[in-house]
Amino acid sequence: MALLRVEDLSIRFGGLAALAEVSFEAAEGEILGLIGPNGAGKSTVFNVLSGLYRPDSGRVTFAGESLLELAPHAIARRGIGRTFQNTEVFRPLSVLDNVLVGLHSRLRAGLFGAALWAPRVAREERAARERALALLERLGLADVAGLEAGGLPLGRQKRLEMARALAAEPRCLLLDEPAGGLNPTETRALMDFIVRLRDELRLTLIVVEHDMDLVMGISDRVVVLHYGRKIAEGQPREVATDPAVIEAYLGSAEDA
Ligand SMILES: Nc1ncnc2c1ncn2[C@@H]1O[C@H](COP(=O)(O)OP(=O)(O)OP(=O)(O)O)[C@@H](O)[C@H]1O
Ligand SMILES: [Mg+2]
Structure with missing residues (x-):
């Protein structure tokens, strides 16, 4: 179908x-x-x-x-x-943050909620970082996770x-x-x-x-x-x- x-x-x-x-x-x-x-x-x-x-x-x-x-x-x-x-x-953001933006479009808390840093949000953030790093690994980008994307x-x-x-x-x-x-x-x-x-x-x-x-x-x-x-x-x-x-x-x- x-x-x-x-x-x-x-x-x-x-x-x-x-x-x-x-x-x-x-x-x-x-x-x-x-x-x-x-x-x-x-x-x-x-x-x-x-x-x-x-x-x-x-x-x-x-x-x-x-x-x-x-x-x-x-x-x-x-x-x-x-x-x-x-x-x-997003050129000025790090490679990792570029992926986190993609993830946040999915998370309930979102980027602004994350600023409040409630425990649940902190947990979600940690999980999001781990998922983002796993994706970067998959795409062979783990070694540049901290670099500016535009470079x-x-x-x-x-x-x-x-x-x-x-x-x-x-x-x-x-x-x-x-x-x-x-x-x-x-x-x-x-x-x-x-x-x-x-x-x-x-x-x-x-x-x-x-x-x-x-x-x-x-x-x-x-x-x-x-x-x-x-x-x-x-x-x-x-x-x-x-x-x-x-x-x-x-x-x-x-x-x-
Ligand atoms: N926003 C727009 N305003 C005016 N014309 C547009 C707009 N978007 C696309 N076009 C026109 O529509 C036609 C199709 O464009 P499109 O970008 O979809 O082609 P494409 O198949 O992707 O080509 P390419 O392989 O060069 O990327 C083109 O003539 C293009 O100039
Ligand atoms: Mg095209």
């Missing part, structure tokens, strides 16, 4: 149809690749799913509940996490953004170009990590990525957008040999 269902999603920016009647589903535990040339509408899909953009028409349901009426924080609480194409860590190389900032998103314990994680700026070794490690998230945590992942080896290598299914429309959908192998997809990528290479 579909965990996430997107139906007939359309959104315009002035005269531009950024998404036109886009429909797709993601099943629980599935890795869905979302690809397409620059400007195809991939990040726009994520911005609608996370409540940052309100579509002109269409429906989005997550675990059977409509998301379109919900604010971004409410959507996050329902279990949809994300990272951004332009990595958005990390891009590859590590990207992993930190994933750690922060995971801290909120999402059921579904949207990754916008997670391999952007990574070297081949880092990209390989990232692929393994994404697959492990699915296998070990049963996360549902939607991965936007221009690195075709990565996206075709890990995705169960792939959805292809072009000028805001879905032009193909299927197994990686089918999609990679689909004439409409090849045409879309060749055409956009000629434009560039």
Whole structure:
């Protein structure tokens, strides 16, 4: 059964149809690749799913509940996490504090309650720190926990953004170009990590990525957008040999 269902999603920016009647589903535990040339509408899909953009028409349901009426924080609480194409860590905060911010979106007391330092809050804080450190360990960032996030190389900032998103314990994680700026070794490690998230945590992942080896290598299914429309959908192998997809990528290479 579909965990996430997107139906007939359309959104315009002035005269531009950024998404036109886009429909797709993601099943629980599935890795869905979302690809397409620059400007195809991939990040726009994520911005609608996370409540940052309100579509002109269409429906989005997550675990059977409509998301379109919900604010971004409410959507996050329902279990949809994300990272951004332009990595958005809190640069002046330490690596550990970046993850704690993600955790606090989940804790009852919250950041301001923590200032009161009631015993229960202190206990929650300790548990939160331990969880945050465990996540950093998992992402190979434990050695830089105390450093300023803005000083990390891009590859590590990207992993930190994933750690922060995971801290909120999402059921579904949207990754916008997670391999952007990574070297081949880092990209390989990232692929393994994404697959492990699915296998070990049963996360549902939607991965936007221009690195075709990565996206075709890990995705169960792939959805292809072009000028805001879905032009193909299927197994990686089918999609990679689909004439409409090849045409879309060749055409956009000629434009560039
Ligand atoms: N807030 C906005 N205001 C105006 N136009 C926008 C806005 N957001 C996106 N667009 C436009 O919508 C289209 C789709 O953009 P989007 O960022 O979703 O593409 P993308 O597939 O993520 O591309 P890329 O691979 O380059 O990241 C583009 O033409 C973009 O300029
Ligand atoms: Mg984008």
